[in-house]
Amino acid sequence: MTTIIRLAExxxxxGDPTRxxxxxxLMDGRAFTAGxxxxxxxxxxxxxxxxxxxxxxxxxxxxEAQGRHRYFRIASAEIGAILEGLQLVTADxxxxxxxxxxxxxxxxxxxxxxxxxxxxxxxxxxxxxxxAGHLRLSADGAALSDSGTALLGSLDIEVPARRRPTCxxxxxxxxxxxxxxxxAGAAICTAALAxxxxxxxxxSRALDVTPTGTRxxxxxxxxxxx
Amino acid sequence: MTTIIRLAExxxxxGDPTRxxxxxxLMDGRAFTAGxxxxxxxxxxxxxxxxxxxxxxxxxxxxEAQGRHRYFRIASAEIGAILEGLQLVTADxxxxxxxxxxxxxxxxxxxxxxxxxxxxxxxxxxxxxxxAGHLRLSADGAALSDSGTALLGSLDIEVPARRRPTCxxxxxxxxxxxxxxxxAGAAICTAALAxxxxxxxxxSRALDVTPTGTRxxxxxxxxxxx
DNA sequence: CCGATGCTTCGGACGAGAGCGAAACATCGA
DNA sequence: TCGATGTTTCGCTCTCGTCCGAAGCATCGG
Numbered sequence: 001m002t003t004i005i006r007l008a009e010x011x012x013x014x015g016d017p018t019r020x021x022x023x024x025x026l027m028d029g030r031a032f033t034a035g036x037x038x039x040x041x042x043x044x045x046x047x048x049x050x051x052x053x054x055x056x057x058x059x060x061x062x063x064e065a066q067g068r069h070r071y072f073r074i075a076s077a078e079i080g081a082i083l084e085g086l087q088l089v090t091a092d093x094x095x096x097x098x099x100x101x102x103x104x105x106x107x108x109x110x111x112x113x114x115x116x117x118x119x120x121x122x123x124x125x126x127x128x129x130x131x132a133g134h135l136r137l138s139a140d141g142a143a144l145s146d147s148g149t150a151l152l153g154s155l156d157i158e159v160p161a162r163r164r165p166t167c168x169x170x171x172x173x174x175x176x177x178x179x180x181x182x183x184a185g186a187a188i189c190t191a192a193l194a195x196x197x198x199x200x201x202x203x204s205r206a207l208d209v210t211p212t213g214t215r216x217x218x219x220x221x222x223x224x225x226x
Numbered sequence: 227m228t229t230i231i232r233l234a235e236x237x238x239x240x241g242d243p244t245r246x247x248x249x250x251x252l253m254d255g256r257a258f259t260a261g262x263x264x265x266x267x268x269x270x271x272x273x274x275x276x277x278x279x280x281x282x283x284x285x286x287x288x289x290e291a292q293g294r295h296r297y298f299r300i301a302s303a304e305i306g307a308i309l310e311g312l313q314l315v316t317a318d319x320x321x322x323x324x325x326x327x328x329x330x331x332x333x334x335x336x337x338x339x340x341x342x343x344x345x346x347x348x349x350x351x352x353x354x355x356x357x358a359g360h361l362r363l364s365a366d367g368a369a370l371s372d373s374g375t376a377l378l379g380s381l382d383i384e385v386p387a388r389r390r391p392t393c394x395x396x397x398x399x400x401x402x403x404x405x406x407x408x409x410a411g412a413a414i415c416t417a418a419l420a421x422x423x424x425x426x427x428x429x430s431r432a433l434d435v436t437p438t439g440t441r442x443x444x445x446x447x448x449x450x451x452x
Numbered sequence: 453c454c455g456a457t458g459c460t461t462c463g464g465a466c467g468a469g470a471g472c473g474a475a476a477c478a479t480c481g482a
Numbered sequence: 483t484c485g486a487t488g489t490t491t492c493g494c495t496c497t498c499g500t501c502c503g504a505a506g507c508a509t510c511g512g
Contacts, residue, residue: 008246015238068479
């Protein structure tokens with residue numbers, strides 16, 4: 001019984017348009033100040049403050065104080081996965097409607113999912129790695145094989161060895177196939193941004209793959225983008 | 227922008243305690259009448275009717291009229307996955323609290339997730355099948371290997387060949403590992419219920435594994451339950 | 453046909469919660 | 483120390499949505 005109540009509370013937190021807008025703005029994994037999130041959601045700072053306090057109390061957001069600013073970010077990859085999943089079912093039930101806006105098309109092509117690459121690019125990357133034997137797919141998820149570890153090493157991409165799974169398949173809401181999450185996914189995403197393989201679109205989670213990036217993904221990972 | 231609104235609408239539908247209770251009751255994959263769901267949620271029939279209409283309009287529930295009864299069920303496995311995922315994050319943020327009630331323990335041991343086996347039993351089954359080479363794990367998900375098809379055939383478990391994936395890994399919210407969904411998962415679950423390997427607990431998604439079932443899972447699938 | 457049962461529609465009452473103005477608090481720069 | 487900026491707390495209003503009583507449809511059994 002209490003399970004149901006808690007489930008409803010969690011969903012209800014995401015269910016408010018203002019809070020949903022804030023969570024969505026945070027979906028690219030970066031941290032924003034309370035004021036920025038207030039503007040993103042179109043409400044006054046005091047209103048935003050109340051919502052953010054609720055999300056933090058529920059453990060969905062983490063907060064870090066720096067001077068007179070307070071930076072908020074998504075607390076865990078699981079929260080990000082839920083938000084992506086909700087988009088999946090939302091898109092699913094209205095998928096028949098013909099409204100593929102240009103911005104949505106860019107999102108489908110390549111975007112950031114919390115801290116890793118998603119969209120066509122992310123799925124193609126996952127498929128290429130799996131096809132070349134760089135991933136060991138198991139019942140638990142996925143792990144880098146020896147050749148995969150060597151590949152990332154040769155590309156100077158360092159994957160920190162932490163408790164978090166090195167690889168985790170994450171269901172892509174637009175492609176309905178897995179893309180690479182986990183430490184390895186985050187490391188590749190960081191490297192791709194740092195080396196100019198992909199560029200953030202302003203005010204969006206969408207990414208543009210640069211010509212350099214197209215070459216790098218093809219040569220380094222064997223990714224063939226459509 | 228509209229994406230955010232839709233996301234919030236979906237979450238908000240799940241966010242109402244009454245609707246959440248109905249969805250939760252339907253999580254075992256069976257269909258219930260409007261009256262039964264009203265009782266399950268603790269509201270009057272007319273209140274339940276309104277909620278059910280909303281869920282159907284949103285595409286989250288499917289409805290089938292039979293005489294003067296109307297049977298409601300979860301519309302798709304994706305909806306079920308979202309509900310399981312919400313439980314996961316909900317359990318995650320309060321996971322430290324030591325409250326493993328007896329009913330929760332039973333749920334963790336074995337339960338039905340929409341139309342297939344989950345919990346320790348489901349995870350052990352998936353691991354056993356994968357370990358014995360009966361599943362081909364790929365980037366897209368999983369498929370029965372030839373030996374897997376043969377195994378199910380020898381056990382008289384028929385897996386219909388439909389559009390739906392024959393196997394699909396589904397993240398288990400209590401075990402945090404995959405269990406077997408898809409056509410094969412549903413077929414095994416149906417067989418397990420029909421042959422008395424597992425028995426439903428009254429008014430719950432929890433399952434009890436019978437002595438017969440323990441032997442059958444061990445002999446047939448090599449499953450070793452803790 | 454008729455009553456019984458299951459479900460839905462309509463109307464009004466009630467409460468929860470989102471929103472903002474005003475003011476307090478915290479921190480920075482000078 | 484002072485004002486400026488970022489954030490939070492308080493008090494209040496107002497809207498939205500849930501809920502139920504009453505009544506209206508549909509379907510079944512006879």
